[in-house]
Amino acid sequence: MKQLGIIGAGAIGLKHAEAAREAGAAVRWVVDINLEKAHALAEKFGGEPCESIAPAINDPATDAIIVGVPNHLHREFAVASLDAGKDVLLEKPMALNAAECAEINAAAVRNGRVLQLGFAHRYTAVGRLARQIVDEGRLGEIYHAQAHLHLRRGVPGLGKWFTTKSISGGGALIDVGVHLIDLSLWILGHPEVVDVNGQVYSTFGRRMRDYVYKDMWAGPPDWDGVCDVEDAAHALVRFRNGSTLDLNVAWAGNFPEQAMPVSMMGFFGDRGGMTFELFGDHATVTSERDGALVDERFEAPEAELYRDQLAAFLQSMDTRQVTGATGLDGEVVQRIVDDIYRSSLPRPAALQA
Structure with a gap:
């Protein structure tokens, strides 16, 4: 043992x-x-x-x-x-x-x-199902992917380490955005990145005491603390093969409560398209059949992401081959994050009041 x-x-x-x-x-x-x-x-x-x-x-x-x-x-x-x-x-x-x-x-x-990264979404049931669907060629050549996640009011531990850049390295992008980036790259088969352009937004932390929320994980807030990180990020990642990834992530925003899904992943190819929610129980594949567009639902098998992630790590220790996210995978994700931060334009002073 x-x-x-x-x-x-x-x-x-x-x-x-x-x-x-x-x-x-x-x-x-x-x-x-x-x-x-x-x-x-x-x-x-x-x-x-x-x-x-x-x-x-x-x-x-x-x-x-x-x-x-x-x-x-x-x-x-x-x-x-x-x-x-x-x-x-x-x-x-x-x-x-x-x-x-x-x-x-x-x-x-x-x-x-052995070094394995904790990108646990590779081990969700729907994540593994999505990878299987792509590997089976149901989508054909994928030209575009979308990875969206928004939280209505989800800034964690406002004023504490999550919102202190010297400790966290950033906000929503480096916290939850990295999961979306890694899952997208894994499903796409790790295409080579050639260009990254994005924008981050620090909207709610600039006036911390005015932040309205229902609950706060990693809370309660420290109103006298620091919030110098972004609460939202949007980016376009371009790959050597000509495909692209549209990334949108937010800790907080003025989103309607039930009018849109909290998360949505989409992969679109010349033979079919696939969409699913990050913690959903199925994926939907859209394709042409008999001259019409048809939506087909694929059910995800049961899984327990942290258990399965650790089981994969234990197997990697035995075989000396990492089957999960490698250190190089983690470095690629971080380079994308770094490039998004570098490409982001500062908010004009007139709009910061």
């Missing part, structure tokens, strides 16, 4: 601990600077609680480390774990920028370790 160290005893650490139990692995260490949280997780799932990563990564009996901490610590903890000879499952986003991603990948290569 593989012995795992979990760094970060928050909500994502809990998901990984549950997944470890379901996938047949054991939690050996639980690391968190909040020792009370580490104890709570360890009491439920086993393992030794501690405040420092040193005991976990230097323990010869630890087979792998799962890193699920604020983004600015990803590079430091991943590199330290890899240099200590541990395989690593690293939560998204891979790091704050592509340069940090390259450092992590270099550490994995020089130590001959």
Whole structure:
């Protein structure tokens, strides 16, 4: 049975601990600077609680480390774990920028370790179904894809680390946008990126105390804290083969409550088109049949994304071949994110009041 160290005893650490139990692995260490949280997780799932990563990564009996901490610590903890000879499952986003991603990948290569990224949407039932439909050639040559996700009022922990750029690296784009980018690239078969152009918007955080919301995950808000990240991003990604990806993501916006789906993925080819919702139970394929357009519903099989993601990681540890998202996949996603930030024009001062 593989012995795992979990760094970060928050909500994502809990998901990984549950997944470890379901996938047949054991939690050996639980690391968190909040020792009370580490104890709570360890009491439920086993393992030794501690405040420092040193005991976990230097323990010869630890087979792998799962890193699920604020983004600015990803590079430091991943590199330290890899240099200590541990395989690593690293939560998204891979790091704050592509340069940090390259450092992590270099550490994995020089130590001959398995590095897998936590792009869990590859393991949803509908995500895997969509990839299967494309692989079967039902859409033909895909020329355009759309990846949209909007939250009506979903800024997480306003004023805390999620909205502090020095810690998070950005807002909605680097938080949830990376999931859409990776899932799109994976379904498309990882075409080569040649151009990225986008715009990010910081609308609601500029006047934090006026932000209206019903609930807030990672909350409650810290009204005296910082919000210097975007709450929405839009981009067009162009690929070498001539296809494109239209990306739209928002933590918050003045969206009607039920008039539009929260998420929608679309892939359009010369033989058919496919649409599905990120957490949906089916995909719809539109194609020509007997001189008419026909919509066909494909049901997604059951799946548990975190369990299945961890099972894939355990398999990768055995085979020494990553079957999930690789470090290079993570670096490509981060380069797209970096390019969107670089290409975004600043908001005119006259409109910021």
